[in-house]
Amino acid sequence: MAVNRFYGKILDIDLTRRSYEVKEFPEEWIAKFIGGKGLGAKILYDELKPGVDPLSPENILIFIPGPLSGTIAPTGGRWAIVTKSPHTGLYLDSQVGGHFAPKMRKTGYDIFVIRGRADKPVYLYVDDEKVEILDASFLWGKGIFETEDTLRQMYPGAEIGSIGPAGENLVTFALIGFNKYRHAGRGGAGAVMGSKNLKAVVVNGKKRLEYYDPKGLREMVRELNKIIAEHPVMKRRREIGTPMWVKMSNEGGFLPTKNFSRGVYEYADDISGERMRETIWVRNKACYACAIACGKFTHVREGEFKCNEVEGPEYETIALMGSNTETNRLDAIAYANRLCDDLGLDTITMGNVTGFAMELYERGLLKETDGLELRFGNYKAMIELIKKVAYREGIGELFSRGVRGAAEQIGQGSEKFAIHVKGLELPGVEPRGSWGMALAFATADRGGCHQRCWTPTAELNGILPRFSTEGVAKFVKEVQDERAACFSLVLCDFAPFDVSQFAKLLYLVTGVALSEEEYLKTGERIWNLTRMFNVREGISRKDDILPARIMEEPAPVGPAKGLKITKEILDKMLDEYYELRGWDKNGIPTEEKLKELGLI
Amino acid sequence: MAVNRFYGKILDIDLTRRSYEVKEFPEEWIAKFIGGKGLGAKILYDELKPGVDPLSPENILIFIPGPLSGTIAPTGGRWAIVTKSPHTGLYLDSQVGGHFAPKMRKTGYDIFVIRGRADKPVYLYVDDEKVEILDASFLWGKGIFETEDTLRQMYPGAEIGSIGPAGENLVTFALIGFNKYRHAGRGGAGAVMGSKNLKAVVVNGKKRLEYYDPKGLREMVRELNKIIAEHPVMKRRREIGTPMWVKMSNEGGFLPTKNFSRGVYEYADDISGERMRETIWVRNKACYACAIACGKFTHVREGEFKCNEVEGPEYETIALMGSNTETNRLDAIAYANRLCDDLGLDTITMGNVTGFAMELYERGLLKETDGLELRFGNYKAMIELIKKVAYREGIGELFSRGVRGAAEQIGQGSEKFAIHVKGLELPGVEPRGSWGMALAFATADRGGCHQRCWTPTAELNGILPRFSTEGVAKFVKEVQDERAACFSLVLCDFAPFDVSQFAKLLYLVTGVALSEEEYLKTGERIWNLTRMFNVREGISRKDDILPARIMEEPAPVGPAKGLKITKEILDKMLDEYYELRGWDKNGIPTEEKLKELGLI
Secondary structure, eight states, rough: OOOOSOOOEEEEEEETTTEEEEOOOOHHHHHHHSSSHHHHHHHHHOOOOOOOOOOOOEEEEEEEEOTTTTSOOOOOOOOOEEEEETTTEEEEEEEOTTTTHHHHHHTTTTTTEEESSSSSOOEEESSOOOEEEEEOOOTOOHHHHHHHHHHHSSSTTTTEEEEEEEHTTTOOTTTTTTTEEEEEEEOOHHHHHHTTTTTEEEOOOOOOOOOOHHHHHHHHHHHHHHHHHHHHHHHHHHHHGGGGHHHHHHHHTOBBBTTTSSSSSTTTTSSSSSHHHHEEEEOOOEEEOSSSSSSSEEESSSSSSTOOOOEEOHHHIIIIIIGGOOOOOOOHOOOOOOHHHHHOOHHHHHHHHHHHHHHHTTTTOOOOOOTTTTTTTTTHHHHHHHHHHHHHHTTTTTTTTTTHHHHHHHOOOOOGOOOEEEEEEEOOOOGGGGGGHHHHHOOOSSSSSSSSSSOOOHTTTSSSOOOTTTHHHHHHHHHHHHHHHHHHTTTOTTTOOOOOHHHHHHHHHHHOOOOOOHHHHHHHHHHHHHHHHHHHHTOGGGSSSOOHHHHOOOOOOTTTTTTTOHHHHHHHHHHHHHHTTTBBBTTTHHHHHHHHHEEE | OOOOOOOOOEEEEETTTTTEHHHHHHHHEHHHHHHHHHHHHHHHHHHTTTOOTTTTTTTTTEOOTTTTTSSSSSSTTTTEEEEEEETSSSSSEEETTTTHHHHHTTOSSSSOOOOOOSSSOEEEEEEESOOOEETTTTTTTTTTTHHHHHHHHTTTOOEEEEHHHHHHHHHHOEEEEEEEEEEEEETTTHHHHHHHTTEEEEOOOOOOOOOSHHHHHHHHHHHHHHHHHHHHHHHHHHHOGGGGGGHHHHHHOOOTTTOOOOOOOTTTTGSSSSHHHHEEEEEOOOOOOTOOOOEEEEOSSSSTTOOEEEEEEOHIIIIIIIIGTTTOOHHHHHHHHHHHHTTTTTTHHHHHHHHOOOOOOTTTTTOTTOOOOOOOOHHHHHHHHHHHHTTTHHHHHTTTTTTHHHHHHOTTTGGGGGEEETTTEESSGGGGGHHHHHHHHOOOOTTSOSOOOOOHHHHTSSSTTTTOOHHHHHHHHHHHHHHHHHHTTTTTOOOOOOOHHHHHHOOOOOOOOOOOHHHHHHHHHHHHHHHHHHHHHHOOOOGGGOOOHHHHOOOOSHHHHHHTOOHHHHHHHHHHHHHHHHOOOOOOOOHHHHTTTTOO
16 A cells, blocks of 8 residues: 655754755665654664763764654654663653644654754744744753743744753753643653753644544544543543642552652642642643643642742642652642743652652761751752752752762662662652553653553553552553554543554554554554663663662551562563563563564 | 625624624615725714723724724725724724734624623624623733633634733723734724723634635736835835834924924934844734735844834834833834734834833922832833823823823923824824924824824925925825725735735725725715714814924924924915815815715
C-alpha cells in the first residue's frame, strides 16, 4: 500500500551555524517507530555518539509530536520531547500536553531537531512561511510566565515553549514550560535548552493538517468522545483530576510521606482532591482536543498565599511537595507549584530534593543551609529552597543536580536517603506499598518514572495481587510496551482506548495499518531501543534497582507495615521480567530479540 | 435582491436577571447603518431614554463588530464598542483593534448588547455552544494584564476584554483592554463595564464566517494587500508606526506641549518615532488580518525603567504623556503607558489630566497634592498620579472625572486650562497649529477626538491651506461622513482604500450593494444619528467650541505664532459646516435633512 506522507517532515536547526535544513525520514519508520517517543528514540540513538555530554552542543533536543499529535484525535494535544538527559545521563522523553502540538505541526514541519549552541541567547520562531533565529536578550532572565506572556503579545495566536531561570542556569531538572502550566517536566530538557542558549520556541502554523481518511477519522473521534463522556473514571478525572489519587494512595499505603519513610500521611485529607475541589478550585481546564479536562485551575482565596493561581497542583505535586515534605496546606503547595512552574523546575524532583534536604537537616547531615530551617513541614523553607535551586545560589547549588548529585557531594551515607532510580527521583508512589511500581520504577527507561507503567489501579482492583511478585513482571512488561506505542502516537496517559482503537486512529490519520499484534510489537521495539541507548551508556542489571530505603527499611505503618522490597524480591521480579523481554540475566537485550524486532 | 444574513445576530445579555436572548436586527439596517459605529448608534438611540445615567444599569454596553470585522478583509481586526459615555454624558463609540473581533463573531453572534448590573463581580464567557455568566471574584482587583493572562490560561485560544482597577473604581475615563495593549480607550467604556460589575468578556468562537462571495473576496483581499505592500505611507507606518507624527507635528507647530500652551517642543527629537526605533523598539506587531503592522513592541534596555515592555507608545501617548507634560524620556513614557494599559486608563486623557494638574500646581491653584511635586517634567509625579487616579486615592479622586470634572471642583478659573471639547480631552494636535482639527474637534460626535476627521496630512501637503478657514468645513464634513461609514464596516483608520473599495468589500461579504454615493450617504446618516443622540442630551452650537486657551491665547512660538482660533474664526467655520450639513444655525439637524436621510 502506498503510504501518503501525512507525517514525515523534519526541520533540522543548527544553532551554532544559525542555519536549518528540511528533511524527510524514511516512510517505513512510521510502522517501525510510529513517531513521538519511538521515532525520537530512533533519531537520538542514530545521532548521538555514546558518552556525549548532555549539556554540550553535541546533544540534540528533539521536539517530536507523533502522527496523532495536533490532530482531532481525542487527547491529541499530547506530544513529546526527546533528548539525552543531563539529570540521568540517559535516554529521556518527556510527554507534554497543552496547545503547542497543533500550532507546531501546522507550520508544515512535524519534528524539530535542534542542535549546536547559539553564541548568545536566542529564540526560535517558526510559522508557515519562515524559520527565524532571533535575539532573546530582552527575554533572558525572565520567568516562564513573563516570557510566555511577552511572546504571546508579540505573536498573537502563537504557542510558546520556554525555559525559566532554572533552565538558563542549567539546573539538571529544569523543565520546558508550555501554556505556563504544561511542561516537558522530568529529566531536565530545560537545561538542555538552556545549554543551547535557546530561551524559547514560538510556533504559529496555520496550515491545515491532512488526514488519510478524514471522514473515517471524524466518525471515530465522535465514537471515542462518547466513550470518554460515559466512562466513570473519566468523569472522576473531570470532577477531581489527578488529585483523586491522594486519598486512594493514602488508604493504599503508598502516598510518599516524609521523604518516602512511609506511605501514610495523617493529614492526607487536608491535601486531597476533594478538599481542593471545595477550596481553591475555580474551573476545569483541558488540553487541545481533549474532552476529559482533567486540569484544575485554582485560586487561593485567603491567607498568606491569597490570589496565588496555578493549573494544579496535580497529584504528583501534592504527593511530593505535600506529604513528602509534611506540608499539609494546599495553599502552600499551590504556591510552591506556581513558583516551580515559573522558575522552571520539575515539581516531582523538587519535592524529593526538599524532603531529602529536610531529612538530612533533621539528621544533622546538612549544616550549612544559608539560615534555612529545613525541618519537615516548614513550607516557607521549601519556598526559599526552590528559589535558591533555580538560581543555584548558596545551598541551591548543592541541590541543583537532584538528590543523587547532592548525595555525591554530601557523602556521610546520605545516599541512603536519596530516593531515585538511575538518578531520577521517584514520583508519588511509595513502592513498598505497590510492588508493581517497584518493578516499574526499577526498569523504567528514563529512571524512576510512573508513566511507563502504572500498577496501583490494578493492585487496588484485585487484578494484580498486592504485596506479591505474582504476575508483576508480565504486567509491567506488557504495559511498558503498550505505553511506548501510545507515547509515540502521541496520545495521553489518560485516553481510555484499547489497542485496536489506538491502531485504527493511526491508520485513519496516516494510512499506516498495523494489526494489534504489530502495534504492540512496535511498542516492544521502541522499549528495546531505549534500553539499547541506555545500555550503550553503561546501564545494566546493577542499575535496575530501588532506593536503599525501599530495599532495607520495612514500612513502619499502613497496609505494607513491616514489608520492604528486598534484593531477593526485586531479583525474582527482574529475572522473570528479563526472561519475558528476551534479555539476558544482566538485563541486556539479546541479539536474537534485537533481530526479531528488526533493530539490528 | 435577497440579502443573506452574513451579519445579523444579536446576543442580548441582561446581567441583572442573569439571562440572555438571541435576536436579529432588520435586514435593511445593514444598508442604512452598516454595523459597528452606525448600527451601534441606532441601537443606542432606540434603547436609551434621554438623560439616562451612563453608570446606571439602564445604560447599555454594545460590543459591535461590523460586517467586515473579523473577516479576512485587510485591517478587519477592527471593531467597535458603543455606549453612553460617563465621561461626556454623550454618544460614544470606541474603535478597537487586536484579535478579539474574529473570536467574537465566530461564536455565531455578531453583536453583544449588555444591560443591567450583576449583583457581584462576574465575567461573561461565550463560545459556539454556550453563554455563561460566571463568578469573577478571583479576578476583581487585578490589573488588565493579569486578568487577561489568567483567563487566557483558563480558556486557551480565547480572546479577552477586561477592565482594570480604574474601570472597577468607575474612573470616567477607564478603558476596556484587549490583547493587553489594544483598547476601547476613549470616553470611559471601562467605567460602564465596571458599573455593571462585569470584569471581563471571554469569547472563543470557532465557527466559520461565511461570505456572500468568498472567491471575489479572496481576490480583492489579495489586491488590497498589494496596495498596502506598495503604499509609501504604509511602509512608513510599518517602519516607524504612529510615532512618525512626532517630528511632523513638531515641525508643523501643533505638537501639544506643556498643557497645550504651545505646539513646539524643544526635545521632540528625544521622543520621536525615529529615536524609538533606534532605542526601545523590538518588533512590529499587527492586529488580526492586517498587513500594515503599525504596532511597535518595545522593551526598555537600561536605566530605572529597565525591562519595561509595552506595545507602544503610540503617537498620541507620546504627545500627551511626553511633550504635553514636558517629559522628554521615551523610557518614562513607555513605563507610564504600560501602567495606564494595566490599570485601565486612557493615556490621552491621563496625559491631559497630568498636564492640567502640573499647570495648576505651578500656578498655585492646586495645593493639596499628597506630597506630589506636580511640576512639568516630573515624570515620577506623573507615574504616582496615574496610580492615584486609577484607585481614586487622595488627589486621584479629584482627577478621576478628567479635566472638566476636576476644574468644576477646583474653580478659581481653572477651567481656562482644561483642554477638552464636550468633556473629552484633546488628543495630540494643538489646534492653533491646525485649523482643520480645530473644527474637527469642535464638531466631533464624542467630544475632542482626532479619529472622526484628520486634517494635518492635508494641511502639510497643501491640500488644505494652513491657518485658513478656506475649504475646512467641506473637508471636515466629508471626511466625518466617510469615516463614520468606515468605522461601521469596521475597518481601520489606516486602511488606504477608497470609497469604491470599501463599498465593494461590504458587498462581497454581505451581498449588500451600495453605490459610492449611497455608501457616503450612509456615513452622513450615521453622523446625523449620533448628532441627534447628543442633541437629545442637550448639545447644540454652544457646545461646538474649543478650549479657552485655544480661543484666547495666541500661540507663543512656531508656525502658528501669534495665532489663535477666535470665536469669529470658529463661527465662520461652524456656519459653513452647519449649512453643508443641512443643520440649522444652532447646529440642530433640520427635519428636512433627517427626512432625506430616512431618520424620521
